[in-house]
Amino acid sequence: MFIDSAKIHVKAGSGGNGCNSYFRDTRVEHGKPNGGDGGDGGNVIMLADPSIYTLLDFQYQRHFNAESGNNGSSNDKSGARGRDRIIRVPVGTVVIDLSTGCLIRDMDASETEVVVAQGGHGGQGNSRKREAEAGKPGEERELELNLKLIADVGIVGFPNAGKSTLISKISNATPKIASYPFTTKAPTLGVVRREDEDSEFIIADIPGLIQGAHLGRGLGDKFLKHVERTKILIHLIDMAGVDGRDPCQDYQVINSELKSFSKDLAKKKQILVANKMDLDAAKEHIKIFKKRFKRKIFEVSALEAKGLEALLEEITKNFKNSR
Numbered sequence: 001m002f003i004d005s006a007k008i009h010v011k012a013g014s015g016g017n018g019c020n021s022y023f024r025d026t027r028v029e030h031g032k033p034n035g036g037d038g039g040d041g042g043n044v045i046m047l048a049d050p051s052i053y054t055l056l057d058f059q060y061q062r063h064f065n066a067e068s069g070n071n072g073s074s075n076d077k078s079g080a081r082g083r084d085r086i087i088r089v090p091v092g093t094v095v096i097d098l099s100t101g102c103l104i105r106d107m108d109a110s111e112t113e114v115v116v117a118q119g120g121h122g123g124q125g126n127s128r129k130r131e132a133e134a135g136k137p138g139e140e141r142e143l144e145l146n147l148k149l150i151a152d153v154g155i156v157g158f159p160n161a162g163k164s165t166l167i168s169k170i171s172n173a174t175p176k177i178a179s180y181p182f183t184t185k186a187p188t189l190g191v192v193r194r195e196d197e198d199s200e201f202i203i204a205d206i207p208g209l210i211q212g213a214h215l216g217r218g219l220g221d222k223f224l225k226h227v228e229r230t231k232i233l234i235h236l237i238d239m240a241g242v243d244g245r246d247p248c249q250d251y252q253v254i255n256s257e258l259k260s261f262s263k264d265l266a267k268k269k270q271i272l273v274a275n276k277m278d279l280d281a282a283k284e285h286i287k288i289f290k291k292r293f294k295r296k297i298f299e300v301s302a303l304e305a306k307g308l309e310a311l312l313e314e315i316t317k318n319f320k321n322s323r
């Protein structure tokens, strides 16, 4: 199951108490204070781990506590520090403090690390010629985790346009492909490797959009956040209109859904791709489309793997330009 958001509770360890103790001896009239300090509480630390892909584990476990520090003891012995608690999350997780709504960290690179709850300080013992102190409590927080996948290229389009077929032909991904809408129910990532160009990029296939996706129709627009960070969008159109829709209208509907979701997404560089060009209807529709929109469009048949090389070249070229 692909889970891309979660709420968790984190609690750092409390500091150990300082010790109140006196050294006494027949030769020492007034006892000499010798209470040790309490150990600091452990921190709760979040770590971006590239081997994790979803927030599924957080459906089952929501509480993460770090260890408290030990109390100090006599003979100036300090208490041991509490152990940290490490929470591993997928790269691309955005961490938000639920009580304030503030962003704590965007874990957008592998091995990014952030302390999400600070351990309490240990109390000082009385050997420092003061009253022994109690340890301070550790920080406690409610956090929201929101996963936004990290991909270079995102594919958007209507259900059944052939998005999964395309990603299966150009990358190492092996998504389910079928002739009914909403076959893809969760985002899939694929790596595209171009040996001759010595280049590599990550492409994301997301569930199809329909008119009203921003109002929750179909599977809604909740998966669009996964293509928010991509550099380029591939806008894939079923030019044959296999499901009985008009390709020109499809193109406009998807663009208006993108706009309803976010202005930035609507402004993102789009490479237009006409799919299913192996079908006769597509050859008719494309003439109308070109006349109407006068935009550069790549004509492919994902099914027959035709026209894909030119498309890949265009994608690679755009990366070179954006660097």
Ligand SMILES: Nc1nc2c(ncn2[C@@H]2O[C@H](COP(=O)(O)OP(=O)(O)OP(=O)(O)O)[C@@H](O)[C@H]2O)c(=O)[nH]1
Binding pocket: 157, 158, 159, 160, 161, 162, 163, 164, 165, 166, 176, 177, 178, 179, 180, 181, 182, 183, 184, 185, 206, 207, 208, 209, 275, 276, 277, 278, 279, 300, 301, 302, 303, 304
């Ligand atoms: N004729 C033809 N059929 C295609 C082409 N590309 C995809 N198809 C077919 O279109 C149907 C839908 O393909 P998918 O790749 O599952 O489409 P999708 O856009 O991922 O669909 P959802 O996951 O439901 O959004 C399948 O029956 C494919 O075989 C193409 O270039 N030509």
Ligand SMILES: [Mg+2]
Binding pocket: 163, 164, 165, 175, 176, 177, 183, 184, 207
């Ligand atoms: Mg699909």
